[in-house]
Amino acid sequence: MSRRDEVLVSTEWVAAHTGDAAYRLVEVDEDTAAYAGGHIPDAIAWHWKDDLHAAPRRDFLDQEGLSALLARSGVGPDTTVVLYGGNNNWFATYAYWLLRYQGFDRVRLMDGGRKKWELEDRELVTEVPAPAAADPGPLAPVREEYRAFRDDVLAHIGGEGATMVDVRSPAEFSGEVMAPPHLPQEQAQVPGHIPGAANVPWASAAREDGSFKSDEELTSLYGGVGVTPDTDVIAYCRIGERSSHTWFVLHEILGYDRVRNYDGSWTEYGSLVGVPVEK
Template identity: 40%
Template sequence: MSTGYVFEDKIVEIEWLAQNLNSLAPDIRIIESNEDVLLYDTGHIPGAVHIDWRKDLQDPIIRDYISAEKFAELCSRNGITPNTTCIFYGDKSNWWACYALWAFELFGHKNSKILNGGRDKWIKLGLPLTKEKPSFEKTHYPVPSKRMDEEIRIFYNGVLDYLKTKGPLIDVRSPGEYSGELLHMPEYPQEGVLRGGHIPGAKSVPWKTAVKEDGTFKSIAELRDIYEKQAGLDPEKETVVYCRIGERSSHTWFVLKYLLGHKNVKNYDGSWTEWGNKVGAPIER
């Protein structure tokens, strides 16, 4: 059944995975990535490996991602090659799964997909979970020669320059964070900032407007209405998205880039924890 999404192959439906779980090709790897890093151990999709968004993807000292060498090691020990199709899923409507997918694409891994509905829908459908951790033969994953910073990412100074172009900027946080009423979401006190508000000119389009109650993505028509008609985004022009640390905005980045087919979408992963603490950074409320 066609969804109408521009890149339909970036979505895997849960029903398909459930039917084919015991006969998946060796070059397919299911990857669970959650905000709650302990969830995987309580039960996961049989055959799924765990990617811890903090321990596995982020450098423990500097605020950046792991090195290309460490990314290659991460893939190798999980039996992943550059040709492996990685199906990502997780909690909170795949918010963190999209973050992991974005990080993989940052290192040039293109064979990536999202399991529509994620962990919550899998469980609601009563599909099997296991606590058994799979073991895959270690592979050789070549160290990526280039990180895709220019293609899918933007840094603080780049955002400052971008503001001069009056290009669209999408704040995907909650309305309270956008307005400045909240310095951070109550459940994330460790990621608070000194000042509340939003980047000048940014429009508020909370990330969760893209998903239904069951965690699956809304229809192509609904998404076009949200992002193109209401927010005024042009598929042919550059768009920058941001949130707190780049995780919620990775979800919106995925929707814009792959479901709607926007040509140039960049994730400002420094986001509000950088901008709201940066000396001299312009802020609107």
């Protein structure tokens, strides 16, 4: 059952709610250069690596760290966070998945992200808000069912009623390259994909303006590789951000219950010793 109206807001809605204290608008990206050059009025910035991860480990914020981030972002007990970002909301969906995984549910995603906002020639500003610190309130228990670890992935290979979706580009899936061409190629030790995985590039779910395709189009896209409401799905990519976009489509928009994001993704799996790999 589609949950589109519960999890997405439009660019029109965001424009109409500028300055509304009930919402905290956040731009999320792998760097904040685009934000510094111009952003939606009242939006603050979260840097995907610096703000959402627990350095020096390769892991994201725990609940305590996330609560601290929300607090200094001015998120109170009744504040709803509205996320958006560049590249079809690539990193914004990762932040969304992380918030929901860590038990924070007052979150929505602006459909189309920066791309759609800019295509509509809407206002961008350079003023940076300075929200007062707040108390976001308690988080719900961690939702372990939203995340897959390496052992879950290995147990998933060939499992009955189990499907694996590799959301990387066809060149990454085939083993031709290790990462998108504009990124370093050395993150994993070997190229290829997890045996049995279907290749559905994450961007296949988006329209030209960055917004999500219709429920009917999305159901057909993933149904074509055996992903249906009753299957057990693990999505992965290179570092877990593109697969968050696919997790959002399947779990949050289409309402498929059993969908996990393998955030270790190919940088972890492609460096493990003794695991099966296909090219």
